[in-house]
Amino acid sequence: MLQTEPTPEQIRDQKPYLQLGLTEAEYALFTKRLGRLPNYTEVGLQSGMWSEHCAYKYSKPILKTFWTKNERVLMGPGEGAGVIAIGEGKAVVFKAESHNHPSAVEPYEGAATGIGGIIRDIFSIGAKPVASLDSLAFGTRFDAHNQNLIDQVVAGIGGYGNAIGIPTVGGEIQFDASYQDNPLVNAMCVGVMDEKDIQRGQAAGVGNAIIYVGAKTGRDGINGASFASAQFSKEEDADRSAVQVGDPFMEKLLTDACLAVTQKHQKALVGMQDMGAAGLVSSSAEMASKAGFGMTLDLDLIPQREPGMTPFEIMLSESQERMLLCIRTGFEQEILDLFAGYDLDAVVCGRVEAGHQYRLLHHGAVVCDIPVGLLTDAVPTYTTTPKQPARLAHPAPDFTPTITDIDQTLRALLALPNIASKRSLFKRYDAQVQTNTVIAPGGDAGVIRVRGTHRALAMTADSNGRLLALDPEIGGAITVAEAARNLVATGAEPLGITDCLNYGDPSKPEVYYELQASAKGIVEATKVFNTPVISGNVSLYNETSGVGIHPTPMIGMVGLITDLDAITTVAFKQAGDVVFLVGATGDDYNGSSIQYLQNGAYAGRLTGFDLTQEKAIQDKMLKAIQAHLVNACHDLADGGLAAALVEMGTANRLGIKGSTALSAAQFFAETQGRFLAAVPPAQQAAFAAQMGKDAVVLGTVSDGEFVLDLADAKLDTTIADLAAIQEEALAWQLK
């Protein structure tokens, strides 16, 4: 061995575990439960497994409050991904994961390996990955560093997703000063499978084989889980080795091979799990622990990329594209042969044991011998006494915009990075490979048809940090409601949720308050929309030099479409269609884009959201779409009616001619619970009857003029003019 590891006594005295992210109390607890001083390997395993990333020390009490089960959920949180039945014997599998810290340090590989990791979670359940989405958040100052960050994150997502052949069908890219030093990179993957093929990450049955397959283990990403559970400091820039490097080609082979195992070798397979955070130790320990067995691994058998790796390094490496399988005795060769057919390295590296001991052998010596539960279940959970942040106790007075030139205001609004089209970025993702994509990025939600059924899935990834900063509870509920609204606009019934909880340091009372309050809002909304949380992850410590991000839960939601003819898109289809505004508009400007445009900041309490009312409007809208009454539909969100009308017109260069009792200010209001719908004249009466007082006629779709008579102003321009701004503004600002 090249380096000398500290002895158990030196560990006790010199406390190197502090650098690994463990506290003195955690080390003491581990030592007490073990009944002896742990060696360096064992402390390393503890640091990975007891990190927030693996153990959810701070977030477990919060996650417990989530609503996770309804009649359609086949598998909830706790496995690689959650599963929901969609009928016709099929199930949808989905999960989202954050890769914020790695992407901040090495944006291309950080983002790419984020995609790779979430894909493995999906096929580890036995599902074919069919689509992915990304929720990205960057700072608003487009300096050289930020421009490179944006460019390389997008390149990394494309570089991995395009190569492996999974279409990127949706997501969001948003900008806020809060993410300047802590960008958010959340990736979501969706898979489809036969219900009967669901499998779990478990290692059961004494003597059954543990098979390692995929890339060799190297010194990359060692202890990445602990890395992700610490804050950044601007002075320290020595974290590069904690970021892994991705190989989508290897992952493509791995996906195909593992799906062949789950579909064609079910007799051989006991369980399978991805080596994600904390690599080999988390996958193996969790598989044994979940099944109630022990395990012995011989580390000399693990394929290694470089010589001289220590047990600590082998077990905590986060090298990508690796899977761990438990295979029944006697079937080992069958599975090894299958992997050989895909040119993949696979070895039997251990066995399931009776009892609960987790043993590691290295060069003939036992280097770890501990009860497996000590790694997986002994982790203490922490609660912080929450404290309401001062800014929430004294919100700024309600804001009302003054619109003196509506034409100029609209143009300025459309050029805001959060409103402008993101096409220049998402056209770098392959959106159509697998040829199932009905709605590609740019719609309210991505939609893919499910082969072999008459069904389609709609999916979206939404976050609203700026609203949660003003009110975490209402903002959390709004984020769920907006995700549902996005799905409904395509004609889908919301099914369920995966989330990434992106927050600051949870040991701060204010951050813990934000976590708790936003979870409360999310839980309430998920019950109203019948969308349980079936999977997710937590990303805490998104802070730089003590300053945290907005509380930013990312909600990934999937919905079901049972009538392919009812799928509805944002774009106006033909002049003459009647444009309806659905849902009431109020004077709701706090946290809006018009407030940001005029004041340079978001402030005030959140108004204009009523969960019950929102659900009622969405139900009505969905019924109208399902009844084939609607030619185009769009939800109203950032930029309110003003932005939504332009967004519907750009694709086919169709405008609007109409009038409304709304004021110029209300044109920009961001009251929740609203849609725009374009209805063919023949269906106008039926639509109006169905919607009742919740829908008012705004005008008709025009060939290009964009003319709207408001109560106190008149807008008179063309869609061509407005579309040019909306489509090009972001590309110009990023040049």
Place this chain on the structure above:
Amino acid sequence: MKAAVLTFPGSNCDADLLWAVQEIAGQEAALVSANTEDLTGFDLVLVPGGFSYGDYLRSGAIAKFAPVMGALKTFAANGGYVLGICNGFQILTEAGLLPGALQVNTSLEFICEPEPLIVANHQTAFSNQYAAGQTISLPIAHGEGNYYADPETLASIEAHQQVVFRYAENPNGSLNDIAGLTNEAGNVLGMMPHPERAVEALLGGTDGLGVFESLIAATKGAVHVAN
């Protein structure tokens, strides 16, 4: 028509092509491993898109050494129809079955979007169901689709009317707006746009069907194909 869809490790449009030919065009088709050395019995060989062998060196640079390539060259030399799409086009140029090369897009970025194309030659085995000069829309999805050939080769390509599809709004810097071209004999076509992604109205258009229908007509001998 019986089509072989080649599968290289890293191909990711092979299943899409199989679906288009089998389920949509209603023809016989099979996935064939790149380790195969025999292509007898097929009327058409499709070389799919993707990232063969990871494409870490240069697109198609490793695939040209795959065991199937010898059989593919024989198949093409005997007049069999070969269609390479996206990475398939890159592989065919690397293998010398088509002239020129595909460079990185001038934007240096991967581009995925629907692209208007002009049918520059409708008298080929691959385009006889289109009208002369017809504008169609097919999706592109590539980072290296910028077609290049030296001036002499380019002149020869044009003189022999080998260009089948041209970009109406050149997205990647391709010389002469070339989106797809045949060999001089006219039985091998390479194209960057994806016709197999445009065969169903549900997915946004059916302009790609013409390529497969043209091949069905050509293999039946139902159309005259100018060589």
